[in-house]
Structure formats: structure tokens, C-alpha cells
Amino acid sequence: xxxxxxxxxxxxxxxxxxxxxxxxxxxxxxxxxxxxxxxxxxxxxxxxxxxxxxxxxxxxxxxxxxxxxxxxxxxxxxxxxxxxxxxxxxxxxxxxxxxxxxxxxxxxxxxxxxxxxxxxxxxxxxxxxxxxxxxxxxxxxxxxxxxxxxxxxxxxxxxxxxxxxxxxxxxxxxxxxxxxxxxxxxxxxxxxxxxxxxxxxxxxxxxxxxxxxxxxxxxxxxxxxxxxxxxxxxxxxxxxxxxxxxxxxxxxxxxxxx
Amino acid sequence: xxxxxxxxxxxxxxxxxxxxxxxxxxxxxxxxxxxxxxxxxxxxxxxxxxxxxxxxxxxxxxxxxxxxxxxxxxxxxxxxxxxxxxxxxxxxxxxxxxxxxxxxxxxxxxxxxxxxxxxxxxxxxxxxxxxxxxxxxxxxxxxxxxxxxxxxxxxxxxxxxxxxxxxxxxxxxxxxxxxxxxxxxxxxxxxxxxxxxxxxxxxxxxxxxxxxxxxxxxxxxxxxxxxxxxxxxxxxxxxxxxxxxxxxxxxxxxxxxx
Numbered sequence: 001x002x003x004x005x006x007x008x009x010x011x012x013x014x015x016x017x018x019x020x021x022x023x024x025x026x027x028x029x030x031x032x033x034x035x036x037x038x039x040x041x042x043x044x045x046x047x048x049x050x051x052x053x054x055x056x057x058x059x060x061x062x063x064x065x066x067x068x069x070x071x072x073x074x075x076x077x078x079x080x081x082x083x084x085x086x087x088x089x090x091x092x093x094x095x096x097x098x099x100x101x102x103x104x105x106x107x108x109x110x111x112x113x114x115x116x117x118x119x120x121x122x123x124x125x126x127x128x129x130x131x132x133x134x135x136x137x138x139x140x141x142x143x144x145x146x147x148x149x150x151x152x153x154x155x156x157x158x159x160x161x162x163x164x165x166x167x168x169x170x171x172x173x174x175x176x177x178x179x180x181x182x183x184x185x186x187x188x189x190x191x192x193x194x195x196x197x198x199x200x201x202x203x204x205x206x207x208x209x210x211x212x213x214x215x216x217x218x219x220x221x222x223x224x225x226x227x228x229x230x231x232x233x234x235x236x237x238x239x240x241x242x243x244x245x246x247x248x249x250x251x252x253x254x255x256x257x258x
Numbered sequence: 259x260x261x262x263x264x265x266x267x268x269x270x271x272x273x274x275x276x277x278x279x280x281x282x283x284x285x286x287x288x289x290x291x292x293x294x295x296x297x298x299x300x301x302x303x304x305x306x307x308x309x310x311x312x313x314x315x316x317x318x319x320x321x322x323x324x325x326x327x328x329x330x331x332x333x334x335x336x337x338x339x340x341x342x343x344x345x346x347x348x349x350x351x352x353x354x355x356x357x358x359x360x361x362x363x364x365x366x367x368x369x370x371x372x373x374x375x376x377x378x379x380x381x382x383x384x385x386x387x388x389x390x391x392x393x394x395x396x397x398x399x400x401x402x403x404x405x406x407x408x409x410x411x412x413x414x415x416x417x418x419x420x421x422x423x424x425x426x427x428x429x430x431x432x433x434x435x436x437x438x439x440x441x442x443x444x445x446x447x448x449x450x451x452x453x454x455x456x457x458x459x460x461x462x463x464x465x466x467x468x469x470x471x472x473x474x475x476x477x478x479x480x481x482x483x484x485x486x487x488x489x490x491x492x493x494x495x496x497x498x499x500x501x502x503x504x505x506x507x508x509x510x511x512x513x514x515x516x
Binding site: 045249 | 307309313314315316338342344345349505506507
């Protein structure tokens with residue numbers, strides 16, 4: 001880890017010296033001006049860019065700026081991403097344990113899946129950490145391996161929520177035809193039980209994430225469920241309607257889903 | 259600036275080595291374990307804490323954790339805060355300039371005041387950057403000096419919005435009895451015109467920021483205004499109802515208003 005930490009520090013130092021924050025156009029295909037020596041780049045502060053993404057100030061972005069590919073990579077592989085995730089999980093656990101549940105099986109916690117309960121970092125590490133355009137064929141091949149590991153802090157949170165008496169609902173943008181592999185992967189990753197696993201059906205194919213997920217949450221509430229917590233890595237997981245009593249945003253600087 | 263940059267870097271390096279992210283209890287009054295040598299602190303990662311605050315994962319906090327006082331101070335006085343602010347202002351400008359205004363004088367941009375258009379950093383720099391408990395008497399004394407400088411990037415955005423044809427509405431938690439000094443301060447800081455300056459009246463005294471501001475925005479919409487942009491440093495500025503077509507969160511790790 002020490003080597004990675006040093007890389008992170010080098011990147012921190014480099015990016016903190018960038019003198020402008022405009023997002024530059026990609027320079028050329030070989031990306032010679034990126035990397036830990038990125039302090040030569042005139043343009044974006046990758047620190048500020050990540051904050052802008054996490055606060056929903058930057059929206060509808062297609063890929064990580066090329067000049068931030070290495071920064072995002074170091075962040076995702078390093079200590080800070082884990083710490084950032086732990087802080088969110090700890091805040092969620094603190095909130096959850098102070099709630100008084102009704103105990104009628106209707107108190108639910110909604111989890112997104114990708115980059116919230118399961119991590120696709122093994123895939124994105126091979127695909128520019130979000131700096132490469134999204135390739136659904138390749139990504140779905142990865143999904144069908146069923147090998148996505150859990151986000152450790154959120155797996156711990158999941159277990160804690162179960163012990164507190166919450167019912168778990170997974171609400172994912174994955175397609176209904178990926179149900180079987182998703183079940184397999186969730187169980188293998190340590191998520192062994194849930195109340196519902198809601199995947200995107202054919203009728204939801206052409207809606208945005210925020211519309212699809214709001215609709216699903218509305219149906220849950222109509223069935224008498226109380227959404228006490230709602231956690232996702234995308235703002236589209238936690239904005240919209242029927243967002244629940246409290247929302248939690250998990251870090252994800254690799255991609256944007258509207 | 260080089261000295262400040264080095265301090266920031268020292269802080270970055272220090273905090274990136276912290277090994278846990280739990281928020282510790284304040285240790286004791288002399289705060290011996292804080293400072294740029296904060297890498298000795300077992301406890302919070304101030305990086306992660308700030309992200310948690312900016313993403314609304316950490317809520318209802320009273321003061322900056324003592325172990326993060328120096329980190330927040332360096333951040334606020336340093337280059338990164340300015341870059342973070344610039345990125346938000348740039349994103350807002352890009353959004354605004356791509357809108358087609360109706361041109362009937364009803365297209366408005368709502369700005370919060372404190373830490374959004376005017377900066378109280380000169381005050382907070384003398385009061386622990388938010389690590390000291392809020393003291394309304396002292397803070398109001400500062401307000402009555404009328405000396406709060408503008409946030410430079412948001413003053414630039416304000417001017418751009420005016421040139422694009424937006425009407426400006428200032429919506430602040432400041433009390434109605436501070437109208438005169440607020441007008442003086444805004445004008446001195448370079449904000450020379452606006453459609454409305456809405457301050458908190460006596461009937462709004464006991465409501466939260468989010469309820470008060472939602473109510474004010476509702477009234478604006480009832481009068482036919484279209485809230486195309488809404489910018490504030492607190493989540494309570496931009497959550498709630500009638501939030502506008504798009505919201506922008508300005509960084510503020512110094513205090514929390516519900």
C-alpha cells in the first residue's frame with residue numbers, strides 16, 4: 001500500500017498546482033500529458049472535478065476527463081476511496097441504529113447495486129477508470145462473470161441493517177435478464193438475503209434512472225413499505241420522488257447515470 | 259501564495275495518512291493533537307469528512323471537528339477552495355448561457371448570500387474556521403460592519419447572468435432587520451442591482467432554512483417567476499420544494515444550517 005500511497009500523494013501534489021479548472025478537450029489519443037506528472041497540464045483541477053461530480057454540480061458527463069484518468073485511478077485504488085466509503089457507511093449506520101423500527105417487516109433500506117453494494121472496479125481498472133467511453137458489450141461480459149466483489153464497508157452496513165431488523169431492497173439499473181447472475185454474484189459477495197431484488201424490466205428500458213427508480217420506490221411505498229434509508233453511488237439513485245427518509249451518496253467518480 | 263500552497267500540501271499529506279475515519283470526540287480545550295502535524299491523530303480523515311459534508315452525507319453537525327480545524331483553515335485560505343468555487347461557477351455559467359430566456363423579466367436566478375455571494379471568511383478565520391461554536395452576537399457584530407467581501411467567482415457569475423438577461427433574487431437567512439447593512443455590503447462588494455432581496459421576517463423566525471426558503475421560492479413561482487438557477491452553500495438552500503430548474507452547491511465546510 002505504501003507505493004500506492006506515494007502515488008496518490010504525487011498526484012495530490014501535482015493536481016494541487018494546476019492553475020486553472022476549465023475542463024480541457026482531450027489532447028490526443030496517446031494521452032502524453034496525463035499521468036502523475038500531470039502538473040504540466042493547463043486545465044482542470046481533478047480534485048475540484050471530483051468534488052463537482054460528487055456534489056452533483058457537474059452533470060451529464062460522458063467520461064472522466066482524460067487529464068484526470070490517472071488521478072481517478074489512484075483515487076479508486078488507494079486509501080482515500082475506501083475512507084470516503086467508510087465515512088458514508090458509518091454515517092448510515094449511525095443514522096440507522098438511532099431509528100425505532102416498527103417491527104412489522106415494512107421498514108426497508110434501499111440499496112443500489114453497482115458501485116454501491118458490488119464493485120466493478122476490476123472491470124474499470126482495465127478500462128481507464130471511466131476515461132474510456134462506456135462499452136455495454138464489454139461491460140455486460142464482465143457482469144456475466146458474476147465476479148464483482150462487495151464494497152466492504154457497505155457489506156458491513158448491510159449486515160448491520162439486517163441485525164437491526166431492516167428488510168433490504170436492491171434496486172438496480174441492471175436488466176431483468178441479468179437477474180440470475182446478479183443473484184449469484186450478490187450471494188457470492190456475501191449478500192445472502194433480501195426482501196426484493198428489483199431490476200429494470202422491458203417497460204423501463206427507455207426511462208432515465210431517476211424516473212425508473214422513483215417509480216419503483218413509489219410502488220414500494222404503495223405496498224406499505226417505509227423507505228427509511230436509500231443509498232446509491234449516483235445522484236439519480238437518491239433524487240427524484242419517494243426518495244426515502246434519508247439518502248446516502250456513495251462516492252463514484254468513474255461514471256454518470258442520469 | 260507558495261507558503262500557503264506548501265501548508266496545504268503538508269496538510270494533504272498529513273491527512274492522507276490518517277488511518278481511521280471515525281469522528282472523534284473533542285480531545286481537550288488546548289487542542290494539542292491538531293495542526294499540520296495532524297497525521298498523529300487517530301480518527302477522522304478530514305478529506306473524507308469534507309466530502310461527507312459537501313455531499314450531504316453528514317448532516318446536523320454543530321462545529322467542524324477540532325481535529326479538522328487546521329485542515330479546514332488551510333483549505334479555506336488556500337488555492338483549492340478557490341478552484342472548487344470556480345468549477346461550480348463555471349458549471350453554472352455554462353448551464354446559464356445555453357438557456358433560452360423568455361425575455362419577459364421573469365427568468366430568475368436565486369442566490370443565497372453568506373458564503374455564496376458574500377464571504378464571511380475574515381470572520382471565520384478569527385473563529386476557528388467553524389471549529390468554535392457559533393456565537394450569534396459576535397457574528398452579527400461582523401455582519402454589521404458591512405465588510406464581507408464577494409466570492410470572486412460568484413460575483414463574476416452574477417455579472418454574467420445579468421448580461422444574459424437574468425433577474426437576480428437574493429434569498430438569505432439573514433434577518434429583515436439586517437436589510438440596510440446587507441444592501442450596503444452587497445453594493446460595496448459589487449452586486450449593484452437585483453430584482454428582490456428576501457430576508458427572514460419575524461414570521462419565519464422559527465422555521466428551518468429549508469422550510470423558509472422553500473416557502474419563499476413558492477411565492478416567487480406564484481408571482482410568475484421561473485427559477486432557472488438556484489445556488490447556495492448549504493443543502494438547505496437547494497433542497498426542499500420549488501428548488502428551481504437546476505441547483506448549484508457552493509463549497510462550505512465551516513458550518514451547517516438545516
